[in-house]
Structures are given as structure tokens and as C-alpha cells.
Amino acid sequence: RKEVEQDPGPFNVPEGATVAFNCTYSNSASQSFFWYRQDCRKEPKLLMSVYSSGNEDGRFTAQLNRASQYISLLIRDSKLSDSATYLCVVYSGAGSYQLTFGKGTKLSVIP
């Protein structure tokens, strides 16, 4: 089983739609979770951290389910500018110095 798995998409949604991405991770001891956004031919940028109780930042909501080992990202009222690849990222802890990245889910928001 891969450490961090995501549906690669693409997800093609109309403007204004709500879209959700899921991600599963294999290490039950993982400690920190993030969603990064990567625009075409650009570097990944931190979109939001994911907290155990769930958290919201404007139109974006992230949730963590430790029992099932998955993370979700919900985008409401999609904008054209939301078109990007969304990377699920996990920190396993246990003295590790690195994050583990999923391969990303591509989102295209269509006018």
C-alpha cells in the first residue's frame, strides 16, 4: 500500500460547484497533515494544515479521520482560480525529518 494515496483526477467541475477530494495514508502513527496547492509549472504552496477537529478557511474545509486514516478537502463555490493540483501531505513523526507527498489530484474549474 502506498504511503499517501490520492485519486489523480482530473476533476472537471463548473464554476460555483462544490468539490471534495479524499486522501488515505498508511501510517497510523502519522502526526501532521496538510493540503498543498500546485499550479501548473509552479512550486507547491501550503494551502492549509489539517487539524483533528477539522478546520475551515473561507471556502475551504479540511477534515481528518484518524480511525479510517483519511483526510479530505472540500472546496465550496469553486472559482476558475481554484484550478490546480492539490497535494495531500503527511508527516509521520517518529523522528522523521521529511513529509510524504501524495501524487496530487488535478482540479479544473470550467466557466
Added chain:
Amino acid sequence: SQTIHQWPATLVQPVGSPLSLECTVEGTSNPNLYWYRQAAGRGLQLLFYSVGIGQISSEVPQNLSASRPQDRQFILSSKKLLLSDSGFYLCAWSRGVRDGYTFGSGTRLTVV
């Protein structure tokens, strides 16, 4: 505030030529530093990371090497480039990895 600088932005090099990519971080001390590669249409592959001057951990055996001659400087090198070295090279830093990384703007390398 902390900033990370990576250069050059693009590079076209012939097979067999050497490579040197540089990354520097400002506004912090003793950062964790990372080199990643992203091949076209692929995920991020960790190449090297460093937790201090002169301390380099290699994740994948390959044609590349890394050095950290100063606290906030991280260099990726190759003596002889291969076609398969083409890709998008990203430097990143973190204060504490549980807080996530910040990436540099990347170098797009094409080996011809």
C-alpha cells in the same frame, strides 16, 4: 520574515555536462533543507535533506549529490548529467517539519 531563493529558474544542459543548483534561505537559522525532483506528470521525489551544515542524507541513489557548505545554503550537483535527470527541481526548508515546508520557486532542467 523567511524567504527562500532558488536559481536559475530554467536551465538547458547537454548530456555529460556538470550541474550546480543553489538554494539559500533568509530570515532563519539552522533550517532543515530539502531537494526534491518532480518529473513531468509525476509526483515529488525526495532526493536529499540536511538538518545541519555538512549533514546530508540521500534518499535515492543516483547521479546527483548535495552539499551544505553554510547554514542557509544548499547545493545540488552532478558531475555528468543524464537525459533522465531532466525535471523540475525544488528546494524547500522547514523550521520544524511538523509545521510543513516552504518551497523555492524551482529550477526547470532540460538535459538535451
